[in-house]
Amino acid sequence: MPNPFRHYEGVPVVDLPADPPVPAIAAWDVLCGAGGETTAVDGAAFLSQLFLYSAAISATKIAPATGSTYSLRVNPSSGNLHPTEFHFATRGVSGWADGLYHYRxxxxxAEQRAVGDFGFDGSLVIILTSIAWREAWKYRDRAYRYCLLDIGHAWQAVGLAARAMGCRCTATGSFDDVALAARLGLAGDEWPMLILTIEGGPIPLGASEPTVPTVPAGSPNRLSEHVLMPDWIPDIHAATSLNLEPWERPDSAFTASALGGRTFGEVARSRRSALDFVGGSAEITMAQLLALLSVTREPLLTIYIYVHRVSGLEPGLYRHSDTLERLKSGDQRVVAAGLSLGQNLAGNACIALSMVADLEGATARSGERGYRYAHMEAGAVGHRLYLAAEALGLRATGIGAFFDDRVREYLDLETGQVVYHFAIGYPVHDPRLEL
Ligand SMILES: Cc1cc2nc3c(=O)[nH]c(=O)nc-3n(C[C@H](O)[C@H](O)[C@H](O)COP(=O)(O)O)c2cc1C
Structure with missing residues (x-):
């Protein structure tokens, strides 16, 4: 396993205070679109709060067989491999030198890679990158999809943390990949995937003199002795680089009754993937199901639900648009687990989901680059589901491993592509976790 932490070595490392303010607003209110506030009065405290609740380490896992420990983060990642890196450019943020940074x-x-004004539109801009081979050594052909799903999770992790602090976040996926990588001085194995512009009154601003930026410095650490990367992954990335039809997404807001009072701070940092679910007879309520589904809306996606145990709802396969439409009746537990590469958790959960993307629509508008957006949307939905489940006292697990063609057949799809599975229910105890 390659080192999950990229560092740019040989540059100043700037401390982020360890105890920034806790976002006190209820997690459900944030999911529904309400903005919170922050008491951070300087740049270091503000940035520390933003990253502590979106990208920082939040738990440790011990592998029982070897005793090795692994860090778990606020943002989830397929196989906990974390191909996503967070870079950011600041201008005029109080007490914080204008420049380009990489979050460690x-x-x-924060690694300070350059100082000066990088000319982004806004005082705080975060650029999410992927190191695809860090995923490909394990997931081979499927790695690019996983990277995109992980970017979707990271996007929502940042966007919702920013909102919990009273800010807005706009995502831009259309840019010249090569020019942006050069501007950021990225290591050759890191690809820029999404730009997040954070705006709003709570960002502490001070005086700033326009200055010419220095050239980004720092040597990327070596993550492993060997780089294992199937040739076609850079090819897919290049193919999806071509169309620059603008793709810009503001925050999404949803309507749901608030069903849990847990704070955003608590929910974001205690979010975990369930190792498995208890199965048995424990049900979720219809209100919980509707609340979970309320955060799944995205332009390119349709959600299919394998209902195992929801009180008052017959087990079966359903499709969610404005209403819940039953497509098949009967027990779906074996089929849901089977379609998810035989992973029992998809059958032991109370519900499992298939997210289907309108790839034809995506590519008609954005060319092959639409492939990225479809997966990023699915990752974004996944992240909201993780937080919604946690806020409801349930737990979720993203499932990237499923049999694409079998799912298409089972759902009777004529168009579209299955991009992500999800399972939600009551978790079993996970003996590997240390908080
Ligand atoms: C895109 C994606 C795909 C995933 N696929 C699976 C999967 O197929 N099976 C599984 O058990 N967990 C899966 N996970 C959960 C990860 O293993 C989990 O996020 C990781 O171990 C980190 O743990 P945490 O979510 O508790 O931080 C997936 C997560 C993501 C983000």
């Missing part, structure tokens, strides 16, 4: 989650610090 292992120590909750």
């Amino acid at each position: 989650p292992s120590q909750h610090m």
Whole structure:
């Protein structure tokens, strides 16, 4: 396994305070679109709060067989491999030098790669990148999809944390990949995927003199002795680089009754993937199901639900648009687990989901680059589901491993592509976790 932490070495490392304010607003209110506030009065505290609740380490896992420990983060990642990196450019943020930084989650610090004005539109802009081979050594052909789903999770992790602090976040996926990578001085194995512009009154601003930026410095650490990367992954990435039809997404807001009072701070940092679910007879309520589904709306996606145990709702396969439409009746537990590459958790959960993307629509509008957006949307839905489940006292697990063609057949799809599975229910105890 390659080192999950990229560092740019040989540059100043700037401390982010360890105890920034806690976002006190209820997690459900944030999901429904309400903005919170922050008491951070300087740049370091503000940035520390933003990253602590979106990208930092939040737990440790011990592998029982070897005793090795692994860090778990606020944002989830397929196989916990974390191909996503967080870079950011600041201008005029109070007490914080204008420049280009790379967030270092292992120590909750910022590597200062350059100083000066990088000319982004806004005082705080975060650029999410992927190191695809860090995923490909394990997931081979499927790695690019996983990277995109992980980017969707990271996007929502940042966007919702920003909102919990009273800010807005706009995502831009259309840019010249090569020019942006050069501007950021990225290591050759890192690809820029999404730009997040954070705006709003709570960002502490001070005086700033326009200055010419220095050239980004720092040597990327070596993540492993060997780089395993199937040739076609860079090819897919290049193919999806071509169309620059603008793709810009503001925050999404949803209507749902508030069913849980847990704070955003608590929910974001205690979010975990369930190792498995208890199965048995424990049900979720119809109100919980509707609340979960309320956060799944995205332009390119249709949600199919394998209902196992929801009180008052017959088990079966359903499709969610404005209403719940039953497509098949009967027990779906074996089929849901089977379609999810035989992973029992999809059958032991109370519900499992298939997210189907309108790839034809996406590519008609954005060319092959639409492939990225469809997966990022699915990752974004996944992240909201993780937080919604946690806020409801349930738990969720993203499932990237499923049999694409079998799911298409089972759902009787004529168009579209299955991009992500999800399972939600009551978790079994996970003995590997240390908080
Ligand atoms: C895109 C994606 C795909 C995933 N696929 C699976 C999967 O197929 N099976 C599974 O058990 N967990 C899956 N997970 C959960 C990860 O293993 C989990 O996020 C990771 O181990 C980190 O743990 P945490 O979510 O508790 O931080 C997936 C997560 C993501 C984000």
